Amino acid sequence: MITEKINIYTEIVPFSKNIDCNVDEGVYIDIYFPEKKIRNGYSILAFPGGAYSFLSEKSGKEYGVWFASKGFTVFVLKFRLGSKGYDFKSICVDGYSAYNYVSSKCKEFKIDPQKIGLIGTSAGAHLAGIMSTGAGNDILKQHGVDQYTNLDIKPNFCVLCYGVLSLLNPIAHNETRKNFLGDYSDLYEYQEAFSPINYINENNPRSFLWHTAEDQEVTVDNTILYARELLKKSIPYELHIYQKGGHALGLAQHECLYWADDCARWIVDN
Secondary structure (H helix, E strand, O other): OOOEEEOOOOOOOOOOOOOOOOOOOEEEEEEEOOOHHHHOOEEEEEEEEOOOOOOHHHHHHHHHHHHHHHOOOEEEEEEHHHOOOOOOHHHHHHHHHHHHHHHHHHHOOOOOOOOOOEEEOHHHHHHHHHHHHHOOHHHHHHHOOOHHOOOOOOOOOOEOOOOOOOOOOOOOHHHHHHHHHHHHHOOOOHHOOOOOHHHHOOOOOOOEEEEEOOOOOOOOOHHHHHHHHHHHHHOEEEEEEOOOOOOOOOOOOOOOOHHHHHHHHHHHHH
16 A cells, blocks of 8 residues: 555645645545556545544544555545634635535546545544535635635535534534534534535435434434435435444444445445
8 A cells, every 4th residue: 555645735725724725734635545456547635523622543544544555545534623813714614625625636636536435433424524515615715715725526425424414403523523513513504504415416426324222422413314315305415324333433344333344345346
């Protein structure tokens, strides 16, 4: 396996906290390339979990290594965080810019432009859900995010791992909501707009979802309700609810939950 690190902003960093807007703020992609003999043409843009407070290696580096070993090219995004004073503008522009960067480099990275998908975990699943549904796009445009990146994307698939898929009570995760919305976190309009569950539509990509019933940090209701909306819109999906296990399990191999094997099969077989 070969790895590479790419800074997605070569000049201006949108919504930078630095006065000159061109200082490296740690927004980059770690790329995990599969061995040539097992390469399957699929690529995954991964958003790690961490409540927008930190980025978990369990759902970043460990995903990159594992999925690359199965033939996928994996792009793990290190995006900006609410805990560092950023909010939805910076987080979303990083996510969309990363997707558009990957899409523009298909020939260079030897990936199929029709086989690019997303995988998000916990708060990272919130970001993946936003990008899959277009949730919050009107507000993002009001704040000028579309001046820096294309918001009209069409990933081939979306994988949501124990995701925060609503910012509305009673199923919202408070830390994720506060870190994502920042000064707007108490406004219902923003909570609703950035709740992917509410914006599932016929253009959504096929989806793979998993959660544990025992998760006490992010309630499984997020995943169940999201799946129900996919069913209503006739969007193909695969859902796994495991009885045992807490939050932040990553690949969950120690718990013997083999969701990743099912996910790898599902991505290629559909």
